[in-house]
Amino acid sequence: xxxxxxxxxxxxxxxxxxxINGERRTLQxxxxxxxxxxxxxxxxxxxxxxxxxxxxxxxxxxxxxxTRINSCLTLAVMKDGxxxxxxxxxxxxxxxxGKNSLHPIQExxxxxxxxxxxxxxxxxxxxxVGLINEGHAKTxxxxxxxxxxxxxxxxxxxxxxxxxxxxxxxGDAR
Amino acid sequence: xxxxxxxxxxRDRFVGSAVxxxxxxxxxxxxxxxxxxxxxxxxxxxxxxxxxxAKGSIRSIDASAAEAVSGVIKVITHENRPATSDNPExxxxxxxxxxxxxxxxxxxxxxFSGQPVALVVAEDFETARYAASLVxxxxxxxxxxxxxxxxxxxxxxxxxxxxxxKPPPEPWGDAETAFDAAEIxxxxxxRMADEHHxxxxxxxxxxxxEKDGTYTVYDKIQGVSNTHDYIASAFGLKPxxxxxxxxxxxxxxxxxxxxxxxxxxxxxxxxxxxxxVRVTLTRDQMWSFTYRSEALQTVSLGADRSGKLxxxxxxxxxxxxxxxxYQEVVVNWSGVLYDCDNVxxxxxxxxxxxxxxxDMRAPxxxxxxxxxxxxxxxxxxxxxxxxxQLRLKNYTESDPTEEKPFGSxxxxxxxxxxxxxxxxxRRNPQPRSMREGRELVGWGMATGIWESMMMQSSAHAVxxxxxxxxxxNQTGDIGTGTYTILTQIAADTLGLPxxxxxxxxxxxxxxxxxxxxxxxTAASSGTAVMKACRSIAEQAFKLARGMDNSPLANADFxxxxxxxxxxxxxxxxxxxxALTDVLKATGTAKLEATGEAAPDKDFAKEYEAYTHxxxxxxxxxxxxxxQVRCTRVVSAIAAGKxxxxxxxxxxxxxxxxMGVGSALHEESMLDHRIGRFMNHNLxxxxxxxxxxIHDIDVxxxxxxxxxxxxxxxxxxxxxxxxxxxxxxxAVFHATGKRIRHLPITPDKILADD
Numbered sequence: 001x002x003x004x005x006x007x008x009x010x011x012x013x014x015x016x017x018x019x020i021n022g023e024r025r026t027l028q029x030x031x032x033x034x035x036x037x038x039x040x041x042x043x044x045x046x047x048x049x050x051x052x053x054x055x056x057x058x059x060x061x062x063x064x065x066x067t068r069i070n071s072c073l074t075l076a077v078m079k080d081g082x083x084x085x086x087x088x089x090x091x092x093x094x095x096x097x098g099k100n101s102l103h104p105i106q107e108x109x110x111x112x113x114x115x116x117x118x119x120x121x122x123x124x125x126x127x128x129v130g131l132i133n134e135g136h137a138k139t140x141x142x143x144x145x146x147x148x149x150x151x152x153x154x155x156x157x158x159x160x161x162x163x164x165x166x167x168x169x170x171g172d173a174r
Numbered sequence: 175x176x177x178x179x180x181x182x183x184x185r186d187r188f189v190g191s192a193v194x195x196x197x198x199x200x201x202x203x204x205x206x207x208x209x210x211x212x213x214x215x216x217x218x219x220x221x222x223x224x225x226x227x228a229k230g231s232i233r234s235i236d237a238s239a240a241e242a243v244s245g246v247i248k249v250i251t252h253e254n255r256p257a258t259s260d261n262p263e264x265x266x267x268x269x270x271x272x273x274x275x276x277x278x279x280x281x282x283x284x285x286f287s288g289q290p291v292a293l294v295v296a297e298d299f300e301t302a303r304y305a306a307s308l309v310x311x312x313x314x315x316x317x318x319x320x321x322x323x324x325x326x327x328x329x330x331x332x333x334x335x336x337x338x339x340k341p342p343p344e345p346w347g348d349a350e351t352a353f354d355a356a357e358i359x360x361x362x363x364x365r366m367a368d369e370h371h372x373x374x375x376x377x378x379x380x381x382x383x384e385k386d387g388t389y390t391v392y393d394k395i396q397g398v399s400n401t402h403d404y405i406a407s408a409f410g411l412k413p414x415x416x417x418x419x420x421x422x423x424x425x426x427x428x429x430x431x432x433x434x435x436x437x438x439x440x441x442x443x444x445x446x447x448x449x450x451v452r453v454t455l456t457r458d459q460m461w462s463f464t465y466r467s468e469a470l471q472t473v474s475l476g477a478d479r480s481g482k483l484x485x486x487x488x489x490x491x492x493x494x495x496x497x498x499x500y501q502e503v504v505v506n507w508s509g510v511l512y513d514c515d516n517v518x519x520x521x522x523x524x525x526x527x528x529x530x531x532x533d534m535r536a537p538x539x540x541x542x543x544x545x546x547x548x549x550x551x552x553x554x555x556x557x558x559x560x561x562x563q564l565r566l567k568n569y570t571e572s573d574p575t576e577e578k579p580f581g582s583x584x585x586x587x588x589x590x591x592x593x594x595x596x597x598x599x600r601r602n603p604q605p606r607s608m609r610e611g612r613e614l615v616g617w618g619m620a621t622g623i624w625e626s627m628m629m630q631s632s633a634h635a636v637x638x639x640x641x642x643x644x645x646x647n648q649t650g651d652i653g654t655g656t657y658t659i660l661t662q663i664a665a666d667t668l669g670l671p672x673x674x675x676x677x678x679x680x681x682x683x684x685x686x687x688x689x690x691x692x693x694x695t696a697a698s699s700g701t702a703v704m705k706a707c708r709s710i711a712e713q714a715f716k717l718a719r720g721m722d723n724s725p726l727a728n729a730d731f732x733x734x735x736x737x738x739x740x741x742x743x744x745x746x747x748x749x750x751x752a753l754t755d756v757l758k759a760t761g762t763a764k765l766e767a768t769g770e771a772a773p774d775k776d777f778a779k780e781y782e783a784y785t786h787x788x789x790x791x792x793x794x795x796x797x798x799x800x801q802v803r804c805t806r807v808v809s810a811i812a813a814g815k816x817x818x819x820x821x822x823x824x825x826x827x828x829x830x831x832m833g834v835g836s837a838l839h840e841e842s843m844l845d846h847r848i849g850r851f852m853n854h855n856l857x858x859x860x861x862x863x864x865x866x867i868h869d870i871d872v873x874x875x876x877x878x879x880x881x882x883x884x885x886x887x888x889x890x891x892x893x894x895x896x897x898x899x900x901x902x903x904a905v906f907h908a909t910g911k912r913i914r915h916l917p918i919t920p921d922k923i924l925a926d927d
Binding site: 030032033037040041044045046048050051054056057059086088090091102106109110111113115116118119120121122125144145147149150151152153154155156157158159160161 | 194422427861
């Protein structure tokens with residue numbers, strides 16, 4: 001059966017509720033719509049990038065309930081009820097912790113020039129926050145390993161590690 | 175000859191510092207929009223159907239099942255494609271090589287694998303993607319030619335030379351005889367892999383049909399002027415009917431120099447349907463146009479026992495497509511780098527049934543310098559010389575291919591500072607002599623070189639009464655930091671705080687400028703911005719001098735400086751006036767000027783301009799696993815004045831990372847039976863990831879250059895050049911095994927000699 005995939009309420013769509021960057025949204029989505037396409041094409045949250053659509057590049061990384069995932073490999077209907085944070089919401093995460101500007105990882109990326117073209121950056125940022133939440137990576141080698149799902153073709157890797165290390169140290173200092 | 179002066183006449187405040195990117199906040203918050211992300215009312219989505227064969231023809235194409243899908247608007251194929259210009263020249267973009275550019279859906283002929291055969295346009299992306307899978311194509315298949323080695327005997331000297339690409343120089347001396355007579359001879363064949371650019375942003379175009387019938391086009395392109403002129407000529411539109419924008423580009427590395435087929439198809443559909451259309455390519459479709467074609471190279475070096483070169487031959491055969499003669503400079507570098515009395519360099523092309531190759535970061539130099547710099551390492555071993563000493567023995571202060579001195583060449587300083595930082599003096603040259611735990615350790619080095627170029631560019635600047643300055647032109651910031659360096663130059667020229675300056679790029683409504691490529695943007699757009707701002711400075715000064723009781727009443731323009739938003743008398747800052755007061759007091763709403771920059775012909779008559787580098791590399795190799803890790807890189811760069819230490823360092827880091835990929839990982843594998851790149855995804859085409867990259871140290875050596883008023887020479891390419899040779903030389907030092915075929919993958923380390 002062929003059905004309309006995009007328009008809300010069309011035959012075969014499924015109702016879900018997502019909290020995206022702190023905002024609760026009730027949506028009708030086709031069962032095949034990925035979280036990535038929902039964000040980019042329906043909600044105009046284009047900060048989350050599509051680099052390969054195959055889970056091979058990490059550009060689409062978002063946080064789901066604080067855990068980093070590839071949003072291109074995730075159907076939106078699978079995350080009914082979840083809390084999603086995209087790059088557009090990172091500053092909001094920081095604001096909830098009482099800061100009123102950028103998230104520390106965003107500031108560290110700017111300071112350490114941890115990007116060039118900027119296309120992988122939203123994924124790198126969300127992945128960094130996920131990595132810090134996981135709490136496993138302690139050394140530079142461990143950060144490198146755990147950030148290897150996020151490709152940066154501009155080659156900003158050493159600066160990305162510098163930025164993450166700095167934010168981890170700030171966290172330890174607190 | 176131009177005289178070098180810094181933008182603020184000796185008062186650099188931001189130029190030369192490590193200012194953070196001005197576009198950083200937009201990029202870390204997700205607000206920076208890329209070509210495939212601009213919204214439009216009633217936007218339709220196009221998905222490309224790609225050819226399953228490399229060569230032959232479409233016997234029939236059945237789109238009925240796709241057209242029957244609810245939400246599909248139209249399926250465009252060669253059978254129903256709306257007419258566009260029938261003159262092949264109208265498809266020649268600004269950087270096209272000689273030949274007849276590919277036109278999507280023009281005929282039933284298939285000339286490369288992955289060639290677009292249909293565009294499915296639908297109300298939403300998923301419907302278009304699904305319907306595209308239903309298009310049935312029946313092909314008449316012809317055996318493709320994609321094996322460069324098999325085609326090399328048919329190679330030819332391209333009859334039409336590509337604009338801006340120097341063919342090999344005429345030979346000098348007698349390289350053959352000198353080689354035969356040489357005391358020490360080194361002769362090797364070198365290969366590398368086909369590589370694909372793979373910027374993280376897939377190519378995309380959003381064509382917006384405006385209410386007045388004009389088109390606003392967001393295209394993934396390294397310079398909007400190229401897209402604009404291409405669309406206007408291919409679709410027979412007046413220049414003013416098309417506006418092209420691309421404020422941010424998600425990585426280009428050369429893949430965005432030429433308009434690609436997704437642009438043509440998006441425009442075709444938008445014009446046909448009278449409706450806005452976006453076409454975004456998939457990652458695997460990123461293997462269906464431009465790539466770095468490998469080359470078959472032979473380098474033959476003859477030398478005396480002291481290592482002085484007596485003969486140098488470098489021959490290359492490179493692949494091109496059936497329909498264009500793409501050319502790059504592969505062999506000339508050998509002649510430019512070394513002093514030798516007998517030199518012969520040749521370059522020829524072989525036709526392949528692939529898309530036309532294209533410029534990929536340091537095109538030609540990555541290829542050619544890998545070969546010559548590996549051969550030089552072999553000569554170092556053959557003559558028992560230290561690799562740096564060998565290079566110094568054959569050092570040249572002038573370009574032997576043009577018989578002109580270099581405008582500047584601080585390569586000796588690169589060797590010295592790089593070697594010191596790396597600890598090269600502690601190297602035991604004996605292969606297999608260094609070990610750490612279960613890993614062999616190898617240290618290798620190489621030289622890098624790239625041409626320093628400038629292109630005709632303009633820039634416009636507007637100073638408003640509130641003391642804010644806007645500058646801009648059409649070129650693109652491809653991640654290199656152009657927004658930032660132009661902001662720095664403008665701020666210093668007029669003595670303004672950085673946050674009072676806004677730089678706009680990537681819009682055809684801005685001042686004319688070419689594509690960003692070849693490492694020419696800093697020199698070209700930078701000089702144009704500086705000149706525009708100098709002109710505003712002069713205008714402001716004249717107004718200031720004429721003000722009642724002006725503190726600058728008797729001053730000359732050459733005797734004032736622009737600082738802290740004021741015009742000051744040099745040496746007497748008490749005598750000054752604020753720029754905002756000048757505009758207010760004289761009732762001036764704004765001052766504006768256009769600056770023009772072009773290559774300095776007087777300089778070019780006397781000098782050759784190149785950037786240089788010395789790269790030092792450590793590898794660690796587990797011989798049982800065949801795994802090579804590049805654990806340490808020191809790159810010393812001589813590239814004239816450095817405008818921004820932070821973004822400049824990043825340019826070099828990025829070049830080195832791509833060089834590591836070229837040396838160890840990247841390989842697009844053709845199945846010659848079907849003429850198709852088989853590993854067309856980022857899982858099977860490995861680009862370096864974070865775990866592959868360890869310590870990288872970048873040094874900028876002092877170098878003064880006079881090719882342009884800023885003294886800059888460009889940084890986009892030089893970082894990658896020579897990296898693969900340094901790594902392959904380090905692999906030899908570690909293992910005693912000379913591997914002359916990139917990438918150096920585990921199978922090659924493990925293979926018996």
